[in-house]
Amino acid sequence: MTAAVHQSATTRAGNGQAGPGAVPRDWDSGLARRARNLGAGEITAILSLAGASDVITFAGGFPDPATFPTGVLRDIAARLITEDPGVALQYSATEGIASVRDYVSGRLSSVQGRAPGSGELMITSGGIDCLELVARSYVDAGDVVVVEAPTYLGAIMAFRGHEADVRGVPVDGDGLRVDVLASRLAAGLRPKVLYTIPDFQNPTGLTMSAQRRLELIALARRYGFLIVEDVAYRDLGFEHEPPPSLWSAAPDVVLQAGTFSKIFAPGLRLGWAAGPAQIVSQLAVAKQNSDQCSGALGQRMLEEYGRSGHMERQIVASRALYARRAELTSDALAAHMPEGTTWTTPEGGFYIWLTAPDGVDTVALSAAARARKVAYVPGRPFYPHADGTTQVRIAYSRVADDLIDEGIRRIGEVFATAGKDGPQR
Numbered sequence: 001m002t003a004a005v006h007q008s009a010t011t012r013a014g015n016g017q018a019g020p021g022a023v024p025r026d027w028d029s030g031l032a033r034r035a036r037n038l039g040a041g042e043i044t045a046i047l048s049l050a051g052a053s054d055v056i057t058f059a060g061g062f063p064d065p066a067t068f069p070t071g072v073l074r075d076i077a078a079r080l081i082t083e084d085p086g087v088a089l090q091y092s093a094t095e096g097i098a099s100v101r102d103y104v105s106g107r108l109s110s111v112q113g114r115a116p117g118s119g120e121l122m123i124t125s126g127g128i129d130c131l132e133l134v135a136r137s138y139v140d141a142g143d144v145v146v147v148e149a150p151t152y153l154g155a156i157m158a159f160r161g162h163e164a165d166v167r168g169v170p171v172d173g174d175g176l177r178v179d180v181l182a183s184r185l186a187a188g189l190r191p192k193v194l195y196t197i198p199d200f201q202n203p204t205g206l207t208m209s210a211q212r213r214l215e216l217i218a219l220a221r222r223y224g225f226l227i228v229e230d231v232a233y234r235d236l237g238f239e240h241e242p243p244p245s246l247w248s249a250a251p252d253v254v255l256q257a258g259t260f261s262k263i264f265a266p267g268l269r270l271g272w273a274a275g276p277a278q279i280v281s282q283l284a285v286a287k288q289n290s291d292q293c294s295g296a297l298g299q300r301m302l303e304e305y306g307r308s309g310h311m312e313r314q315i316v317a318s319r320a321l322y323a324r325r326a327e328l329t330s331d332a333l334a335a336h337m338p339e340g341t342t343w344t345t346p347e348g349g350f351y352i353w354l355t356a357p358d359g360v361d362t363v364a365l366s367a368a369a370r371a372r373k374v375a376y377v378p379g380r381p382f383y384p385h386a387d388g389t390t391q392v393r394i395a396y397s398r399v400a401d402d403l404i405d406e407g408i409r410r411i412g413e414v415f416a417t418a419g420k421d422g423p424q425r
């Protein structure tokens, strides 16, 4: 122990350079078991392109900065810092500032038709914070967590980070195959948690039908598992609202994880958890052991921005922006993809899910795509098991209108060349 402490001090003093006599240490050998095999390496490499200015990137699920209300926020922030520093610059209650919870509760009532009861709502540091708190509070090593296959990579990582046994159930055009889940439950599968993104899902863009939502709720009640409903894209339907949220229909068995990242600004790291009071209070205990509370300044900015009506006005504009991008992307795919390629048609959100012809390995080809200055996320990491080799997630949300066609043309070229040359393994 003394040696390790001594060595890290030497390393720090040397500004990253080991001092004389120091033996380079393999810090990975001491990794906690739960931190091993999280499988994020390939994705980290691809997402690192997000900031590259000469790459057309369909990679990260980023909102377009044009949707950030900079002028309004500058005024709100200046006012809060001048007039209310005792709240805005202070720690907040772990569950969130009371007036902010009141605002979010009112918003849920107006957009989802249900207001959380006493103790049923807390503010989180984005959607991922909620998932981490759920995993930390409810998942023991080996517990089964069912997810859609494919699903949001961050969720797989959050559950795996607590050594869950993550199992995938396939999706189709109506969302999660609840019939497949039902047969697995009948055959003895006993999940503790089922995680779903029912609206304009990441990564497929697909939405769960109203009928399947009811069937899923019935299964949760029958088999006693918790549904974690991630509504990250729910407010971003292009023309239609999705069916009623699972939480609004079944607050007894659903915990809703919400985020303001896609409709406000991810830089403020804000979201919510709404569900049974017993669960929400447990998440608050877990949050006391992590970041203790979400940033008060951001919370108050959200409240002021929302209460003055700006949020709902911006959401209308954002829907139109993303609907246009989705259409441009679909048109470009139709023009440039090799024969045999299929893709989803989203009715909201940020993503199109593409399946390339057999023999195309989208992980292997991401290097060729990078060389052509275009980026996507290959399908494989969105599955909890080995799958998705020929698939790709296309995030159109942050690609400028006039670059979409060119970017998709480059991806089409990469896939077409691979198809001709045979499997790229």
Ligand SMILES: Cc1ncc(COP(=O)(O)O)c(C=O)c1O
Residues within 6 Å of the ligand: 061, 125, 126, 127, 128, 129, 152, 154, 197, 202, 230, 232, 258, 259, 260, 261, 266, 270, 271
């Ligand atoms: C389905 C889903 N849930 C949660 C998140 C995380 O969002 P946040 O920035 O709120 O942590 C994302 C971000 O991409 C997402 O796609």
